[in-house]
Amino acid sequence: MIYCKQSTDLIQTLKTQCKSVKQIYQIHAQIITRGLLSLHPSSASRLLTAVLHTFNSLLSAPHRHHPVSPHYPLSVFNLITNPSTFCWNTIIRSHTLLSVPETAFFIFTEMRRRCVPTDAHTFPFVLKACAQLNEVKLTRTIQSESLKLGFISDVFVCNNLVHVYCNCGQIDDAYKVFDESPERDVVSYNVILDGFIKAGEIEHARKVFDEMPVRVRDAATWGTMLAGYAQTKRYDECLDLYDQMLVLGVPRDNVSLVSVLSACARMGKLEKGKQVHDCIEHSGIRIDSFLCTALVDFYAKCGCIETARGVFEASSDKNLFTWNAMLVGLAMHGYGELLLGYFSEMVKTRVKPDGVTFLGVLVGCSHAGLVNEARRLFGEMGSVYGVSKELKHYGCMADLLARAGLIKEAVDMIESMPMLGDVFVWGGLLGGCRLHGNVEVAEKAAEHIMEISPEDGGVYSTMADIYANAKRWDDLTKIRRLRDSRRVKKNAGCSLIQLDGVTHEFVAGDDLHPQSDEIYLVLNGIGQHQFQPQDQLI
Template sequence: MLSTLTSLHLPPLNHTQSPSSQNLTTHLLHSFSSPFELKQLHAHLIKTNTPLTSLPLTQIAFACALNPSFSYAQKIFQHVEKPEITAWNSCLKDFAEGNDPIDAIMLFHQLQCCRVVPDSFTLSFVLKACTRLLDIFTGRVLHGYVEKLGFQSNLFLMNMILNLYALCGVVRDARLMFDKMTQRDIVTWNIMMTLLVKRGDIKGAYDLFSGMPDRSVRSWTLMISGFAQCGKPKEAVRLFLEKEEAGVRANEVTVVAVLTACADLGDLDLGRRIHEYSNQSGFSRNVRICNTLIEMYVKCGCLEDARRVFDAMKERTVVSWSAMISGLAMHGQAEEALRLFSNMIQIGMEPNDVTFVGLLHACSHIGFVNEGRDFFTRMTRDYGVVPIIEHYGCMVDLLSRAGLLQEAHEFIMNMPIKPNGVVWGALLGGCKVHRNIELAEEATRHLSELDPLNDGYYIVLSNIYAEAQRWEDVARVRKLMRDRGVKKTPGWSSITVDGVVHEFVAGDEAHPQAEEIVQMWEKLLERMKLKGYVPNTSVVLLDMEEDQKEKFLNRHSEKLALVFGLIKTKSGTPIRIMKNLRVCEDCHAALKLISEIANREIVVRDRNRFHCFKDGSCSCRDYW
């Protein structure tokens, strides 16, 4: 038999096979899986005068692809009419799509060594394997073959190579290739835009988007998501509205992106409209959309709507539960957040690190110190969740708010990981509330190293000094800010009326209705004083006369936004305000009274949480 295997010439057909011999041949043709079995079959075919064209070429390729019998398979392929590469392509395709795409790369290298010329299918299958493995080295080799063999007009191949460069983060090569491509389609542009968005080059991505001859829904969604993710929600919403004008329908990914932007902006009107569109389009079972809706309603101050979405969900993930727990915490409903956590555990849903951030926030916002300590212990002991910096920050915030400043300081000093600016900032915030100058100075020393350009920390320390009437220290902090080039972030508040966002800054006189706002405020002030309101001028930490301080208080941005809302909205309509800084004590007291006088629900989202003012009280229970 061995001597027979050395010859691959087709012998003449001298006689027909018997039925039993035919059955054996058929069985062998479809059952071999190794080079040894193939050689046995080959010997049988020669012995029975069966032509080699009956051999299944793809099966031969699989049997011999990744072993020393590769050359044996090639010799068989030389005696069939079909091109050899056809068999190898079938093998490459299966390898590229299988569990071990590296096998496709190895086979391709064998083909190279044996000078087998690839075709466009060969290159596409190996590129698929490279993409799955992020194999940029082999990808460059394939790019060379595309150029050498003249496949530059094959847009499918060119897009695959561009996509590989993009996925591997090779920006320079991707951009060079994109610029040199003589043909491009929407896929080409989308690949390049995706790369730039991922690299944070939102301007470069938008420049490409603006130059696209045609756009798909994916193109629009890429840019909307990019703007939303990089902290430009206004641009995301603007682009979404442009997409609607262009007549392009949003898909599920688009909906998630624009809802995220609505959440950041507090744009409830658009958020509700997208919710309705989502239901009409059959997206109501999409868990990711539902989770984003919960977040949107929470951040827009509509906790009841968020809860309705949560309760209506047929399927919930840990993200759903965590979003609802965090939302309840932000709105001061700590007890309900803890009850929801109990329900979550009862149904067997495992909490994650985000869940415990929400729980610790809930405890912090209402002063549940013992419960917070318990959760911090249980998260590792019972659920295997290792605390990260966010959990430590929550614990310091919990202890600091409660006035346990020394314990908070000891907690920081004993942390197994280095405290960051958020951790020391939480201690500094507690020092302001409880007027502890010594610890405030220590916290600020650390913060000046960790986050030297954050104006908020300097302002808090300056305010602590001002409350103690240590004006020389106030001046020293202000000088330090000037020397370091740190500028105070101006406070602003915004309110959306009829889809238009109106922004106010403290002392704002530029608004077209500024005079009407002042007149309305004066009328409100008279009624507030009849109910016992006395302006809390101690929050104006400037060295000026009392009457000047009172005038300054009356022009705080949230008060201006509130009065504008009272003027421009129907009686009984809730007023929702967003503020970039913490609500001061005077505004907090004033808004409580106005909610009773005007019989309005007033929801204010400040830097830390939500305040829901209703019937003369606040959801925070004056603990914030």
């Protein structure tokens, strides 16, 4: 309980001691019960303005736990006699922080109706309300108003305009505001970079990045570009940019490192990822839940499942994504029993599973042949854990049951689904039919796949194998003719191999180049290369 002996202590107390909204309520109660609102209007206004300002500061904090009514700040504001521009700005901001943008915009309209002068802080707050409303027309109106009143050249106004247009998907309008802005800071560049990346225009983002003065770039700038390359699957460029970052001595943050680890995982760059991990440990960077997730995912995808477990077990900051990365990693490596143990531990720690969790669990059960466990968990998804079954979950179950030879059970499940099966559902059934030689059901599954995805070449190859194994040569000839008549081609398989820290890629039918001769000989058991610990078949 906060108590102030003298009224002059109240404002200072608000600024220095208030750590929660509840404490603001306590001070507000003291203002009322001690009759301070009957003081000189200017003194009462200063007290109430301080209440509002502190209220906003607490709402802006990263973690707030106390539920707040949007009516409270407005009730305080209505008590202020002749509120100043600062008061109006503060109450507008309160409603953006409370995610009540309609009220924020209404208050701004009332402010203009009363001819209260605006300042450079008014428009950024109003533009945040426009961003929450996702209203392009309102944004253009505010842009015109700020131009008329002479605030369009203010860097904060411009930055918020760029952000709103990016948020509304109007990247051309955003860039126009950015390009015409007379003053730019690091936020200006970061906002437009993020806008281009979210719009999928990575080339435009790189152009802005290259034009940006090196001295202006901060960790967020580099992190945004690295994340953009990782999200658009341009992993080579992501790693090249990271190397450039190292040369320039730019401090790395968690966002940058997560993106680089993601690129390493996708490309199988084990040594590069290990270097990143070493850098994290030697730099004293805190491994938060996101960085832990990236490390677990990286090591699992690169085949180092025990190292992934070590990182996971050492972390005290695990969230749902971290658990999912561990479960999916164990599923990939066929550790079904261990995966179920981790799942039980996850539930005990009160982490609520989601669809990805069950996808990993079902895949792990499928690889380990744990049919009964998969049946039980699949049945409990909705009733016990409140997770809706999606097509991908049905696909896993179809694959698991069919692999186990339970073809009829798989067919019954597919036919009872509340939605139509997709390629993965019928494909899982088809794979099981090939394994167990069930030609009749395989033909039914193949028919569905051809109807859904006629360009899928894999189904023709699978049916050709099934007919060949059953010695049904006429049907084998028919399926091949059908494939040729539809001009369907199966995509060539791609292989990656890492030798001496260098990743090489080739597909079936490639001509051998001089640098790939050794790879070819090694794969065919002819070469003399001795595999080293850093070499990987990916």
